[in-house]
Amino acid sequence: EIVLTQSPDTLSLSPGERATLSCRASQTVTSNYLAWYQLKPGQAPRLLVYAASTGASGVTAKFSGGGSGTDFTLTINSLEPEDVAVYYCQQYARSPRTFGQGTKVEIK
Amino acid sequence: QVQLVQSGADVKKPGSSVKVSCTASGGTFSTDTISWVRQAPGQRLEWVGRIMPMPGPTKFVYNYAQKFQGRVSITADKSTKTVYLELSSLRSEDTAVYYCARDFGLCSNSNCAMDYWGQGSLVIVSS
Numbered sequence: 001e002i003v004l005t006q007s008p009d010t011l012s013l014s015p016g017e018r019a020t021l022s023c024r025a026s027q028t029v030t031s032n033y034l035a036w037y038q039l040k041p042g043q044a045p046r047l048l049v050y051a052a053s054t055g056a057s058g059v060t061a062k063f064s065g066g067g068s069g070t071d072f073t074l075t076i077n078s079l080e081p082e083d084v085a086v087y088y089c090q091q092y093a094r095s096p097r098t099f100g101q102g103t104k105v106e107i108k
Numbered sequence: 109q110v111q112l113v114q115s116g117a118d119v120k121k122p123g124s125s126v127k128v129s130c131t132a133s134g135g136t137f138s139t140d141t142i143s144w145v146r147q148a149p150g151q152r153l154e155w156v157g158r159i160m161p162m163p164g165p166t167k168f169v170y171n172y173a174q175k176f177q178g179r180v181s182i183t184a185d186k187s188t189k190t191v192y193l194e195l196s197s198l199r200s201e202d203t204a205v206y207y208c209a210r211d212f213g214l215c216s217n218s219n220c221a222m223d224y225w226g227q228g229s230l231v232i233v234s235s
Contacts, residue, residue: 035221044225050213092219096173099153
């Protein structure tokens with residue numbers, strides 16, 4: 001199966017700063033079938049990006065995805081307190097669909 | 109707007125079974141594929157399986173993660189727009205939050221992104 005490794009484990013930034021999250025795959029993620037999700041405690045997970053760089057419906061442009069092959073990024077522009085969450089990448093190119101271990105984003 | 113509402117928390121004994129429900133509204137249940145994903149404490153999210161409706165009132169196609177084969181059953185009732193996840197032979201490692209989610213967009217075989225998620229159902233397995 002494809003193993004996804006996210007870095008860093010925790011990202012602590014000041015309000016207004018840009019957050020760059022990384023997701024590295026153990027094998028090529030064909031067709032860039034990679035998604036990013038936001039999880040807040042007690043809430044339903046939220047799809048942010050799919051196909052590596054396409055923003056999901058209703059998601060603000062402050063969240064943007066990039067990358068291809070085995071290396072992908074999620075960028076969060078102008079960090080706000082409401083962005084505090086754990087972010088997960090997920091590949092859906094090969095069975096089984098798998099997730100990264102998550103990056104926790106905190107506000108300083 | 110699709111909404112997926114799940115059943116509440118449950119506590120089960122090791123060796124028993126649990127059945128979690130997920131009721132949909134706002135979407136096209138007759139054509140929406142629903143997956144189940146779980147997250148054990150301190151662990152990453154893990155896909156469990158999915159159910160894809162076919163034409164006809166009771167026809168479905170199922171896909172399960174190999175890890176859960178033989179222990180998991182996903183069923184659905186089109187009349188109530190409810191999907192069920194049943195996991196048997198429970199052990200402590202099955203303690204997790206279980207989410208239902210709608211498969212979305214272009215998929216690779218049975219692998220998809222998921223756009224709408226339920227709020228999660230906590231299942232605790234403890235003697």
